[in-house]
Each structure stands twice: as structure tokens, then as C-alpha cells.
Amino acid sequence: MIYAKLFWEFFQTGLFAVGGGMATLPFLYSISDRTGWFTHEQLADMIAVSESTPGAIGVNMATYSGYITAGLPGAVISTIGLISPSIIVILLVAAFLSAFHENKYVVGAFYGLRPASSAMITAAGLILARVVFFAGDFGNPLNVKAVILAVILLAFTNVITFTRKLHPVIWIAFSAIVGIIFGY
């Protein structure tokens, strides 16, 4: 039963992904590896679409992967799966709001969860970097065209002051055009 499986996978993602939209990424890679519902390449495309459209990135990625897996019902079920744990937890927490975020166990847990979340997103980034720069295997020659574009983008988004604050959608569109013109 694909819908029940989709719901359960995204329920777990919603329950354990801590620290914003990108935190769902390690879970999506794990789903991709275990189920084969979508490929790593499709995941990269999902991130681009999710960053370029309105709405929370985590929600957009759940909707997209649900759609690829099982059409419109899949999209709806994945999204509901992702948000269900949030709804349950928040409705429980709302009753004792201020006591919660000052609780020493909650503070302690997040002291550990934040570095873990950063580490897992780093690992997801490395998997994508292997696909983008080495065609999926570090034994392959480096893709020089991809490196040049990456260096340009890094400069625009971090170093050059007046372009630093521009929305990611601009860089995604820029990269699409570069990809078409130079045949990536």
C-alpha cells in the first residue's frame, strides 16, 4: 500500500527533521536509497523547484516527492504526513509554552541536535557534490564546467556584497541559462 508507506516515511521525516527545510534532505536521501521512489538527481531538481516557489522548503519537497511517487494523492498524503507530527507536538506544547523552551532537557537536546542536523545536511551535500562534480563516482575526472559555475556562484552569494542578498531563485535561473548555453 504505497499511500500508507508514503505517509509513514514522511511522518518520520516530520518528526525527526530538526532545523528548517534543508533538514529534511538527509531523510529524503534515505528514502530514495531504501525505496527507489525517486533518484538523487530528481532530489536535486526538487530542491531547486522548492527554493524557487512560494511556501516552506520542507513542505514543498514533501509535496514534490509524493507527486513523483504516486501522483496528486501521493503529494497530498506526503504533505499531510510531514505536517502531522508538528501539529500533534505543537498542540501538546501550546499548553505549557514558556516552561517548554526554558526546560533544561529541551535546551540540552537542541545543543546536540543542531550540530547533528548540520552534519547530516553536510553529508547530503557531499552526495550531491559527487553527482555534480564527479558524475557519481570520485574516481571519475572532475567536471571543470561545473566547478567554474560553482566558483562564480559562491562569489556572487558570499563575497560580492551587492549580489549577496539576492533571492536564490535568481541564481537558479542564472544556472539554468548557463547550463543551456554551455551544454552542461
Next chain:
Amino acid sequence: MNIKLLADLFITFAKIGAVTFGGGYAMLPILQREIVEAKKWGTDEELADYYAVGQCTPGVIAVNVATFIGRKTAGITGGIIATLGVVFPSVIIITMLAGVIQAYASLEWVKHAFAGIRVCVCVLIFNAVIKLFSKAIIDRKTLALYLVILAGAVFLDVSPAVFVVIAGVAGIILKQGVKQ
């Protein structure tokens, strides 16, 4: 049950979901305008509290804040309706786009475009990691935890949920040794 209020919650949060790119903090100014100033469903202080708790609970912050405000305005049903409202535009927009992209994915120029876009996504993830890293890795213990989990995530075939549970427990234990 107040159907009019529930409909108002759904429409207001759907509007917010449709105009915010990125969720999280990108949503805050729009929430202040729509929820605090226009609808008076909450105060600036309450929003700040919801964000604080939204960061200490699992899930997407935009969703958490919608649940809070909906619950406060119209009880548990309100919480659920507001949350469904904020994700509604995503479902519509993404489903339409995903269909279009799948239909044209085999065209040569579309493949080139997405090959370029993947490079950009790599850079966006790198930038997101840098931003998170600077807030999360605040001392030697958090750096050690980062390196251990990174090695685990790269070399072990384990569900990320396992790392999350381990990191949460490790955080509670390690934090006991840190006196502020």
C-alpha cells in the same frame, strides 16, 4: 463551531503560504502584517514565543507557527485548519510544476538547464550548511558531535532518525557539563 472564523483562518494562512518564499524567518514580516496588525489574532511577543518554540520542536517552522495561532484563535480545529491553509498553495503549485517538469524532462535543453541548476543547488546547500554551522558549532563538544555524526552519515547505512535520537541524548548529557 464557528465556520466563518475557520474559513477566515484557512484563507489567511493560504495567502501567507502563497506569498512567502523560503518559509521560516522569511515569513515573519508577513505574519506581523496579516496576523498581528490586520486580524489581531496575536501580538508581536506571542509571535516571538512561537518562533522560539518552533525552533525547539520538530518540523517546519512555518507550519508550527500556523498551528499555534490557529489553536489560539479557534481551538484544536483552528490549529489544524490554519496548518492545512499554510501548506495548501505549496501542494497546488508544486504539483502543477512537477507535472510540467516530468513532461519535458527528456528534452535536451531541459537536461542541460537542470545540470546547471544542480551546481547551483550544491552551492545553496553549502551556504545553508555554513549558516547553520556558525549557530550550531559553538564549542569543542558541538564540533566533536558534528564530526562524529558527519562520519556516521557518510560511512554508515543508518536512518537519519537514529542520529537525531543519539544527538538529542548526547546533547542532554554533554550540556550538564557546561555551566553558564
